[in-house]
Each structure stands twice: as structure tokens, then as C-alpha cells.
Amino acid sequence: AQTVTQSQPEMSVQEAETVTLSCTYDTSESDYYLFWYKQPPSRQMILVIRQEAYKQQNATENRFSVNFQKAAKSFSLKISDSQLGDAAMYFCAYRSPYSGGGADGLTFGKGTHLIIQP
Amino acid sequence: NAGVTQTPKFQVLKTGQSMTLQCAQDMNHEYMSWYRQDPGMGLRLIHYSVGAGITDQGEVPNGYNVSRSTTEDFPLRLLSAAPSQTSVYFCASSYSLENSPLHFGNGTRLTVT
Numbered sequence: 001a002q003t004v005t006q007s008q009p010e011m012s013v014q015e016a017e018t019v020t021l022s023c024t025y026d027t028s029e030s031d032y033y034l035f036w037y038k039q040p041p042s043r044q045m046i047l048v049i050r051q052e053a054y055k056q057q058n059a060t061e062n063r064f065s066v067n068f069q070k071a072a073k074s075f076s077l078k079i080s081d082s083q084l085g086d087a088a089m090y091f092c093a094y095r096s097p098y099s100g101g102g103a104d105g106l107t108f109g110k111g112t113h114l115i116i117q118p
Numbered sequence: 119n120a121g122v123t124q125t126p127k128f129q130v131l132k133t134g135q136s137m138t139l140q141c142a143q144d145m146n147h148e149y150m151s152w153y154r155q156d157p158g159m160g161l162r163l164i165h166y167s168v169g170a171g172i173t174d175q176g177e178v179p180n181g182y183n184v185s186r187s188t189t190e191d192f193p194l195r196l197l198s199a200a201p202s203q204t205s206v207y208f209c210a211s212s213y214s215l216e217n218s219p220l221h222f223g224n225g226t227r228l229t230v231t
Contacts, residue, residue, distance in 0.1 A: 004203055035220075037220075042224075043206065043224065043225045043227075044222065044224055044225070045208060045210075045220075045222035046175070047221075049218070050219055060146045069209075091160065092162070093220075106151075106220070108160045108161045109160060110158060110159065110160040111160055
């Protein structure tokens with residue numbers, strides 16, 4: 001079974017600064033998908049960015065980008081020009097193309113609480 | 119396009135009561151799932167379905183039942199509520215089990231006293 005580890009339970013950054021959230025995963029599969037989800041205080045789960053493992057190019061969505069290191073099994077999220085609205089829990093998720101055995105192929109990390117200091 | 123609609127938003131139950139959390143999606147997604155979220159535990163899979171008539175257990179299925187009679191609906195039933203089921207519940211759907219991202223409902227905060 002895959003595991004996803006977010007080693008930073010909480011991070012704090014000054015508004016307008018850049019912050020990087022770390023995520024590592026353990027897998028023996030070669031094809032998979034990685035996601036970052038944001039959960040603001042409203043509780044809604046929002047997709048931030050996704051990466052296909054077969055793509056070497058790092059995904060980017062506006063101020064959000066990832067550093068995908070397949071050999072190191074690392075998938076960090078960089079938020080540039082942090083804004084107050086970025087304050088949220090961030091979850092890293094791994095999706096295997098396979099399911100069964102009590103799992104749907106999707107594994108979440110335990111989350112990182114991001115605080116934005118004004 | 120409503121996405122994933124989850125009701126109710128809040129619910130308080132007494133131990134032993136039963137209830138159904140409703141989930142509906144209008145995106146014609148084959149895959150639907152239920153998660154519970156507890157502090158420090160991330161999201162844990164309760165049950166999932168890869169299509170109408172097909173369901174499977176996730177990581178924490180005990181005390182919960184599901185059915186998938188249509189593509190759109192995936193209700194979660196608590197048979198006899200226990201305080202350990204106090205949690206926030208999320209329904210989610212996606213086009214497939216592979217590279218499609220999950221679309222989440224807005225969650226249900228359930229308290230069992």
C-alpha cells in the first residue's frame with residue numbers, strides 16, 4: 001500500500017513571501033498521479049494542482065507550482081506571493097491507477113496547516 | 119452545474135439512532151466515495167463505488183452501509199450511531215479512478231452524543 005507523508009503539521013509565512021510545503025510518498029508503481037488539495041476554514045476541499053508521474057515538467061497554476069522529483073518520491077508545493085486567502089489546510093494525495101483490497105487507489109497525507117501572517 | 123451536493127451540512131444524533139447522509143452528483147461521474155475527516159488523521163476512505171450497482175469497502179467501513187442504485191446518487195447510512203462516528207464526512211466523485219481529480223461535496227459535520 002502506498003503511503004503519503006506530510007512532515008510539516010503547520011507552516012507560517014509572511015504575506016507576499018514564498019512558502020514550500022513538502023510531501024513524500026512511498027510506491028513501487030511507475031505510473032500514478034499526484035494532487036494538492038486546499039481546505040480553507042469553510043471546509044470545502046479544492047483542487048490546487050495535479051501532476052502526472054510520466055510528465056517530467058513540473059505543473060504550474062498561477063502562483064502555485066510543484067517540484068516533482070520522481071526518483072526521490074517527492075512532490076512539494078510552492079506558493080509564491082502568499083495571500084491571506086491562501087491560509088488553509090493543504091493535503092497531498094497520491095492516486096494509483098489500481099484499486100481493490102479495501103482501497104480506491106487514492107491516499108491522502110495528514111495535511112499541513114498553512115498560516116499567513118499579515 | 120451543481121457538482122457534488124451533500125446534505126445535510128450539520129447533524130446531531132443520539133447514540134443508537136440511524137440516519138442517511140445524501141450525496142448526488144450531476145457530472146455523470148462513474149466513481150464516487152465517502153471519506154471521514156478527523157483531526158490529525160487526514161481523510162480516511164469509508165466506502166467507494168466505481169459505478170452503479172458496484173460498491174466496495176474502504177479503510178474504515180464498520181458501522182456504515184452504502185448503495186449505488188443510480189450513477190448520480192451514493193447515500194451513506196449510519197446503522198446505529200456511536201460517539202466514535204463523530205466526524206466530518208465528505209462525499210466525492212470523479213470521472214474515473216485514474217488521473218481524474220476528485221470533486222468534493224461541502225461536507226457534513228456529524229455529532230453523536
